Amino acid sequence: xxxxxxxxxxxxxxxxxxxxxxxxxxxxxxxxxxxxxxxxxxxxxxxxxxxxxxxxxxxxxxxxxxxxxxxxxxxxxxxxxxxxxxxxxxxxxxxxxxxxxxxxxxxxxxxxxxxxxxxxxxxxxxxxxxxxxxxxxxxxxxxxxxxxxxxxxxxxxxxxxxxxxxxxxxxxxxxxxxxxxxxxxxxxxxxxxxxxxxxxxxxxxxxxxxxxxxxxxxxxxxxxxxxxxxxxxxxxxxxxxxxxxxxxxxxxxxxxxxxxxxxxxxxxxxxxxxxxxxxxxxxxxxxxxxxxxxxxxxxxxxxxxxxxxxxxxxxxxxxxxxxxxxxxxxxxxxxxxxxxxxxxxxxxxxxxxxxxxxxxxxxxxxxxxxxxxxxxxxxxxxxxxxxxxxxxxxxxxxxxxxxxxxxxxxxxxxxxxxxxxxxxxxxxxxxxxxxxxxxxxxxxxxxxxxxxxxxxxxxxxxxxxxxxxxxxxxxxxxxxxxxxxxxxxxxxxxxxxxxxxxxxxxxxxxxxxxxxxxxxxxxxxxxxxxxxxxxxxxxxxxxxxxxxxxxxxxxxxxxxxxxxxxxxxxxxxxxxxxxxxxxxxxxxxxxxxxxxxxxxxxxxxxxxxxxxxxxxxxxxxxxxxxxxxxxxxxxxxxxxxxxxxxxxxxxxxxxxxxxxxxxxxxxxxxxxxxxxxx
Ligand SMILES: Cc1ncc(C[n+]2csc(CCOP(=O)(O)OP(=O)(O)O)c2C)c(N)n1
Numbered sequence: 001x002x003x004x005x006x007x008x009x010x011x012x013x014x015x016x017x018x019x020x021x022x023x024x025x026x027x028x029x030x031x032x033x034x035x036x037x038x039x040x041x042x043x044x045x046x047x048x049x050x051x052x053x054x055x056x057x058x059x060x061x062x063x064x065x066x067x068x069x070x071x072x073x074x075x076x077x078x079x080x081x082x083x084x085x086x087x088x089x090x091x092x093x094x095x096x097x098x099x100x101x102x103x104x105x106x107x108x109x110x111x112x113x114x115x116x117x118x119x120x121x122x123x124x125x126x127x128x129x130x131x132x133x134x135x136x137x138x139x140x141x142x143x144x145x146x147x148x149x150x151x152x153x154x155x156x157x158x159x160x161x162x163x164x165x166x167x168x169x170x171x172x173x174x175x176x177x178x179x180x181x182x183x184x185x186x187x188x189x190x191x192x193x194x195x196x197x198x199x200x201x202x203x204x205x206x207x208x209x210x211x212x213x214x215x216x217x218x219x220x221x222x223x224x225x226x227x228x229x230x231x232x233x234x235x236x237x238x239x240x241x242x243x244x245x246x247x248x249x250x251x252x253x254x255x256x257x258x259x260x261x262x263x264x265x266x267x268x269x270x271x272x273x274x275x276x277x278x279x280x281x282x283x284x285x286x287x288x289x290x291x292x293x294x295x296x297x298x299x300x301x302x303x304x305x306x307x308x309x310x311x312x313x314x315x316x317x318x319x320x321x322x323x324x325x326x327x328x329x330x331x332x333x334x335x336x337x338x339x340x341x342x343x344x345x346x347x348x349x350x351x352x353x354x355x356x357x358x359x360x361x362x363x364x365x366x367x368x369x370x371x372x373x374x375x376x377x378x379x380x381x382x383x384x385x386x387x388x389x390x391x392x393x394x395x396x397x398x399x400x401x402x403x404x405x406x407x408x409x410x411x412x413x414x415x416x417x418x419x420x421x422x423x424x425x426x427x428x429x430x431x432x433x434x435x436x437x438x439x440x441x442x443x444x445x446x447x448x449x450x451x452x453x454x455x456x457x458x459x460x461x462x463x464x465x466x467x468x469x470x471x472x473x474x475x476x477x478x479x480x481x482x483x484x485x486x487x488x489x490x491x492x493x494x495x496x497x498x499x500x501x502x503x504x505x506x507x508x509x510x511x512x513x514x515x516x517x518x519x520x521x522x523x524x525x526x527x528x529x530x531x532x533x534x535x536x537x538x539x540x541x542x543x544x545x546x547x548x549x550x551x552x553x554x555x556x557x558x559x560x561x562x563x564x565x566x567x568x569x570x571x572x573x574x575x576x577x578x579x580x581x582x583x584x585x586x587x588x589x590x591x592x593x594x595x596x597x598x599x600x601x602x603x604x605x606x607x608x609x610x611x612x613x614x615x616x617x618x619x620x621x622x623x624x625x626x627x628x629x630x631x632x633x634x635x636x637x638x639x640x641x642x643x644x645x646x647x648x649x650x651x652x653x654x655x656x657x658x659x660x661x662x663x664x665x666x667x668x669x670x671x672x673x674x675x676x677x678x
Contacts, residue, residue, distance in 0.1 A: 011298055011299070011302055012229055014298065014299050015046050015050070015085070015299050015303060016042045016043050016046050016227075016229075017042070017285045017287060018081070018295055018296065018299045019038065019042035019081040019082060020038065020039045020042045020258070020285070021285070021291075022077065022080075022084070022095055022295070023038035023039060023077035023078060023081055024039065024273060024278050025278070025292045025293050026080070026081075026096070026098035026105070026293075027077060027272045027273070028273065028275065028278050029292075030098045030099040030272075031272055032099055032107070032272070033076075033077060033099060033107065033270075034075055034077070035256065035271075035272060036195075036256035036259075036268030037072060037075035037078065037162070037255060037269070038075050039255070039256050039257050039258065039259070039268075039281075040193055040226060040253040040254055040255050040256065040257045041075065041078055041160060041226065041253060042078065042081075043226050043227050043228075043229055043232060044189055044191075044226060044232060044251060044253075045078050045079070045081075045082040045160075046082070046229075047232045047233055048068065048158060048189075048236070049068075049082045049306060050086075050305070050306060051233060052066075052236050052240075053065075054156075054313050055068070055086075055116075055313075056307075056310030056311055056313065056314045057086045057088045057306055057307055058307055058310065058311065059310070059311075059314055060089075060115040060116050062314050063153075063339055063432065063433070064152070064153060064154065064155050064314075064317050065155060065314075066155045066158060067118045067131070067134050067155065067156075067157045067158065068116075068118060068158045068159070069118055069119055069121065069127045069130055069131045069134070069157065069159035069160075070109060070121055070127065071121055071124070071126070071127025071128045071130075071131070071159050071160060071162065071165045072124070072127075072160060072161065072162035072165060073108040073120070073121030073123075073124075073127065074107075074108065074122065074270070075160070075162075076105070076106070076107065076108055078160075079109055079116075079117065080095055080098070080105045080109075080114070081095065085295070085299065085300070085303035086116075086303055086306040086307075087306050087307040088114075088115045088116040089115045090104060090115065090116070092293060092295065095293060096293055107122075108121060109122075110457075111430065111458050112458065112459065118130075118134075118430060119426070119427070119430050120454055120457055123450055123454065124164035124165050124167075125164070125165050125167075125174075125423075126170065126423050126426075126451060126454055127161070127165065128159065128161050128166075128170065128171040128174055128175070128188070128423070129170050129171065129173070129174035129419070129423025129426075129427065129451070130423055130426050130427035131157045131158075131186060131188070131427060132183065132186065132423070132427060133425060133426060133427020133428040133429075134157045134427040134428070134430060134431040135157045135178065135183040135246070135427075136181065136402075136412075136427070136428060137427070137428040137431035137433060137434050137436075138155055138157065138185055138431065139181070139183060139185065139407040140382065140402065140408055140433075140434060141153045141338070141434070142154065142407075142408075143406075143407045144408040145331060145335050147324075147327070147328060147331070150320070150323065150324045151320065152320065152324050152335065155185070156185045156187055157185055158187050158188070158189070159186075159187075159188045159189070160188075160191060161191070162190075162191045163191070163193070163194075163196050163201050163205060164196060166190065166205075167204070169419060170419040170420055173417035173419055173420030174417075174420040174423060175212075175213060175216045175218065175246075176415070176417070177417060177420055177424070178216070179213075179217030179245070179246060180217065180415075181403070181404050181407065182217065182244050182245055182404040183246045184242060184243035184244050184245060186246035186247065187236065187239040187246075187247045187249070188247065188248050188249070189251055190248055190249065190250045190251060191251060191253050192252050193252075193253045193255045194264075195255045195264065195265070195268075196266065196269070197266060197269055198266065199266050209250060210222070210248075210250060217246075218246045218247065219239065219242040219245040219246065219247045219248070220247075220248050220249075220250065221235045221238060221239065221247070221248070221249050221250070222235075222249075222250045222251075223235050223249060223250070223252065225252060226251050226252065226253035226254070226257070232251070235249045236249065255269060256273065256281075258281055258284045259273060259277055259280070259281040260277070260280050260284060261280070262281075337379075337380075338379065338380050338434070339432055339433050341380075341432065341461070341517060343378060343515075344377055344378065344379075347374070347377045347378055347514075350376075350377045351373065351374070351511055352369055352370060352373045352503075353507070354366060354369075354502075354506075354507065355535075356532045356534055356536075359532070360532050361529055361530075362467075362525070362528055362529050363501075363502070363503075363506045363525040363526045363530055363567065364392060364393045364465075364468075364525040364526060366500075366502070366503040366506035367393060367394075367465060367506050367509075367510065367525050368395075369503075370506060370510045371393075371394060371395075371396060371510070372397050375396040375397075375399060375410070378435065380433065380434050380435040381396070381435050381437065382402070382410045382412065382428075382434045382435065382436055382437075383411075383425070383437030383439070383463070384402070384411050384413055384414055384437075384438065385412075385414065385438065385440060385465075386414045386415065386417060386421050386439070386444070387413070387414070387415055387416045388439065388440055388441060388467075389411070389439070391441070391467060391468070391527075392440065392441075394437070395411055396410045396411055399411045412438075414438065418440050418444050418447035418448045419447050419448055421438045421440070421448060421451075422438070422448035422449075422450070422451025422452055422455070422464075423451045423454075424436075425437070425438045425451070425462045426451055426454055426455050426458065426460055429455070429460040429461055429462050430458070430460065435461065435463070435514070436462055437462070437464065437465060438463075438464045438465070439464065439467070440464075440466065440467075441466070441467060441468040441480060441482075442466035442469045442470075442482040442485055442524060443468070443479070443480050443482040443485060445464075445466055445485050445488075445489060445522075446485065446488075448464070449488070452464070452489070452492065452520060452522075455519070455520040456492045456494040456519055457494070459494060459518050460519070460520060461516060461517045461521075462520040462521075463513045463514075463520070463521050463522075463523065464520065464521075464522050465523045465525060466485075466523065466525065467525045467526070467527060468480060468481075468482075468526075468527040469482060469486075469525055469526055469567060469568075470482060470567070470568065470623060471483070471641060471645035471646070471650065471653045471654070471657065472527065472568050472650045472654065473527040473528070473650065474527070474528065474647075474648065474649055474650035474653065475647055475648065476647065477645065477646060477647030478645040478646060478647070481644070483623055483641050483644060483645060484624050484626070485623075486499070486621070486623040487623065487624050487627045489522055489524075490596060490627055494518075494519045495519065495520060495522065495596065496512070496513075496516055496519060496520065496521045496522065496596050496597060497522045497524060497594060497595070497596060498512060498513065498521065498523055498544075498593050498594045498597070499566040499567035499593050500523075500525070500544065500567065501530060501533060501551075501565075501567055501568070501571065501591050501593065502530055502532060502533045502541070502570070503532075504533070504535060504540070504541030504544075505541045505544045505593055506523075506525070507541070508542060508544035508545055509523050509544065509593060510523070511545065512544070512545055512597065524567065526567060528568065528650050530567070530568045530570075530571055531574075533551070533570065533571065533574065537552075538551050538574075538589075539553075543591070544594075546597065546598065546601050547592065547593065547597030547598030547599070548564075548590055548591065548592035548594070548595075548598035548601075548606075548610075549591060550588060550590055550608075551570065551574070551590060551591040552574055552577055552587075552588065553588055554581070554586035554587050554588040555581055555586050556586055558586055559586050559587060559614055560585055560586050560587070560614065560616060561585055561586070561587045561588070561616045561617070561618070561671070561672055562587075562588050562610060562614055562616065562618070563577060563587060563589045563590065563617075563618055563619075563620065564592055564617060564619040564628075564631055565589065565590075565591065565592065565619065565621065566591070566592050566593055567622075568622065569620040569622055569639075569659065570589070570591050572620055572661060572664060573589045573620050573664065574589055575661035575664075576664035578661070579661055579662070579665040580665050580668055580669075585672065587668070588614075590610065592631070595631070615633055615635040615636070616635065616636070616671050616674075616675035617631070617636035617637075617671065618632065618637050618639065618664065618667055618671050619632050619637075619639070619640075620638075620659070620664055621640060622641055622657070623640060623641060624640055624641065624642060625638035625640035625642065628640070635671070635674060635675040636671060637667060637670070637671045639659065639667055641657055645657075
């Protein structure tokens, strides 16, 4: 293994101060940003990047690299300065363009934009959970693929977390899960600087963090002075040596360290220091006061050593990989396939073909069958539920329980920790090698929403199964009945929400979810049984892949009325169509399992499904109408729910809320009258 870079002592200080001054200068030039924390934490980044991180700046995608997460994303200049100096493809020009339009140095780190940025951070606590997900993925793959004498997967996950990260609930959930799973490769450095935005942390934060993490089963150490490189180094080494528990290193630091007037002030958190204070601080560092974005040659040379060190580390790993390929060709092929995120050839043949004779069932039950049909073929499919698997129907039969000691198993148990589940799924997807899915009741999507939003922002191929998708869940009542969640989830840019109507559409929904590698997919499934759609009479479910399709054509092929529906309400629309057709109204039923996918189709296709010349349109969905008006137009209407639900058997609820074939037909007649089509 390659030795860490060892500079003379004064060079250490020069390197650390270069990170500090780059951060100060960039924030000052942008006249926006957070200078204080990069100044305080520069020694941590320096020690990590030059001595501990097993990374190759020239190959940021090397699969066995250590991951580094800056969970305190507001301190982004700490990361950008470190990446620049370590030799990543991030020029000094980019540092000078911090926070500017089109730069690769945005206000908060964005994954996919800047090489070396492992995850998008900014919403505090998310990075913490992402790191846990990465560590789970690492341990899962290590358990699946490493063999005695042949270690293919062996890397650590480092993160810098702040007071804000530790205050946010998601980090509590994720820390508890990480301790439970004994993720020994996780090493978090906590910036204990006693400062947040409103002032000193003791305004709102007085718990004993060390005791809390000890209670979670973490290995906890303290470093009294962030500038003590030897102590930092020793603590990191001790954390590396601890393989049975995640590690927290509590580092006492001073925000805006060295700034004569701003050190230890909340002001230094989120405002530029000011030109005068920048000069005073540089003077205090013994830095040329008029130099801007200065990288001394010896610093450039020393940090530059990260590249040959990284290349050597990767070459050593490549040699191990070649030996592995020779010793275990089949496993090696499986590992390559997992990493490439390619689905195995012919996997779609495993999708079950459900028929009317299979009987009626809830879409969650059809989903269970699909998961278990796919699991043997799609070996990367790994996931679980937030303690609701018997209800979400998401267990992989024979997949084993992913637990400490059996981390290679496929059924995850997130516990009742929906938010951490969201962040962990994102971390697993970011890590790669697994296709993660989560599950819970649809109403609790609210508990995961910040992570779902980040999954969409990062375009992560995460799948979440949301069951109990409407008032149709019945007796549990309004606390458990989603009403506005469908609209809220559809509102997230880049999100794909699919609400299938029956077994065949559920199989198509899973097909679409697995094929969607450009963002998250949410499968919205019913608790109650749904009617069987007779596919010998109506269109095949394959149309679901286009988001919407003509399920039942109007008699004579010329509709005067369009009924639009999703999920469990499609059966209702078909029943209403029978009534309307019997009355002589040619009625087309359009199944729209995914409004987003449908919206992405070309206009020509959309117009064949929803002909512009037919203004009489009625949508039926047991949720708020928000978002439907685009599809029904000004002449159209929506049978919806604009209030919270109620506790009762679902048949009664549907009846009371107007979700009956008779009421849909009645509302349709009103639409026809208004649209002049009756
Ligand atoms: C979820 C979330 N809430 C609020 C914020 C706004 N915010 C950014 S930094 C910060 C306080 C940070 O304090 P700390 O974590 O101690 O960082 P430091 O001041 O030490 O840099 C807040 C409230 C945020 N980024 N994310």
